[in-house]
Amino acid sequence: MRGLTIVGAGGFGREVWCLASLLNDTGALWDVIAIRDDHPAHHRGFCDDLGADILGPVDELDPRVEEVVVAVGDPSVRRSITQRLPSGARFATLVHPGAHLGPRVTLGDGCVVAAGAALSTNIQLGDHVHIDQNATIGHDCHLEDFARVNPAACLSGTVHLGRGALVGANATVLQGRDVGAGAVVGAGAVVTRDVTAATVVKGVPAR
Ligand SMILES: CC(C)(COP(=O)(O)OP(=O)(O)OC[C@H]1O[C@@H](n2cnc3c(N)ncnc32)[C@H](O)[C@@H]1OP(=O)(O)O)[C@@H](O)C(=O)NCCC(=O)NCCS
Structure with a gap:
C-alpha cells in the first residue's frame, strides 16, 4: 500500500489535498491520500465536504506506508511538526x-x-x-x-x-x-x- 499523508487540515492542507488528488487522477501515484491533524474536529466539516479522510494525530504516522507533505503555512510550526515526525519519514514534493x-x-x-x-x-x-x-x-x-x-x-x-x-x-x-x-x-x-x-x-x- 502506498499512501500520501498531508499533515494539516487547515486551508492550505486542504488545498494540498486537492493538488495531490489532481496529480493522482493523471498518474495513480498513491493508493490512499489522507490528512492527519492533531485537532481534526476543528476542520472535519470542510474535509467531509471534500471527501478527504482525516486520520489520527501526526504521531501515529507509519513511515513504512505513508509518504508525507507538511502543509502548514506558518514556517516555524511546519518545522516543529517535521521535527517530531517518526524517524524514517519519507517526504513527497x-x-x-x-x-x-x-x-x-x-x-x-x-x-x-x-x-x-x-x-x-x-x-x-x-x-x-x-x-x-x-x-x-x-x-x-x-x-x-x-x-x-x-x-x-x-x-x-x-x-x-x-x-x-x-x-x-x-x-x-x-x-x-x-x-x-x-x-x-x-x-x-x-x-x-x-x-x-x-x-x-x-x-x-x-x-
Ligand atoms: C505584516 C504582518 C506579519 C503583521 O502581522 P501582525 O503583527 O499580527 O500585525 P497586526 O495585524 O497586529 O497589525 C499591526 C499594524 O500593522 C498594520 N499592518 C498589518 N499588516 C500590514 C501590511 N501587510 N502592510 C501594512 N500594514 C500592515 C495594521 O494595519 C496595524 O496597524 P495599526 O497599528 O496602525 O492599526 C501581517 O499582517 C501580514 O501581512 N502577514 C502576511 C499575510 C499573508 O500573506 N496572508 C496570505 C496568506 S495565504
Whole structure:
C-alpha cells in the first residue's frame, strides 16, 4: 500500500489535498491520500465536504506506508511538526501541473508548488519550501528550508530567503536582497533593503 499523508487540515492542507488528488487522477501515484491533524474536529466539516479522510494525530504516522507533505503555512510550526515526525519519514514534493518550472530549478524534499507559480531558471529550493499560487520566483534565487512564498508574491532575481522566512501575499522582494532566517515580509510590502533575521517588515518601502 502506498499512501500520501498531508499533515494539516487547515486551508492550505486542504488545498494540498486537492493538488495531490489532481496529480493522482493523471498518474495513480498513491493508493490512499489522507490528512492527519492533531485537532481534526476543528476542520472535519470542510474535509467531509471534500471527501478527504482525516486520520489520527501526526504521531501515529507509519513511515513504512505513508509518504508525507507538511502543509502548514506558518514556517516555524511546519518545522516543529517535521521535527517530531517518526524517524524514517519519507517526504513527497508536489508540483501543480499548472505551475511553470524552467531549466535548472531544483526542489528539496517535502516542497509544494501551487497552481500558477512560475520559477524561471537556476533556482534552488531547500526542503519543505512552499510556493503558493501565482507567486513568481526569478533567476538565481535560493530559498532555504521551510521558507514560504505566499500567493502572488514576487521574488526578483538573485533573492535569498533564509531558513523559515515568509514573504506575504502580493509582496515584492527586489533583486539581490536577502531576507534573513525567520523573517516575515508583510502582505503587499516592497523590500528594497536586506531584512534582518527574525524581524517583521511591512509597507512600501518595507520597514
Ligand atoms: C505584516 C504582518 C506579519 C503583521 O502581522 P501582525 O503583527 O499580527 O500585525 P497586526 O495585524 O497586529 O497589525 C499591526 C499594524 O500593522 C498594520 N499592518 C498589518 N499588516 C500590514 C501590511 N501587510 N502592510 C501594512 N500594514 C500592515 C495594521 O494595519 C496595524 O496597524 P495599526 O497599528 O496602525 O492599526 C501581517 O499582517 C501580514 O501581512 N502577514 C502576511 C499575510 C499573508 O500573506 N496572508 C496570505 C496568506 S495565504
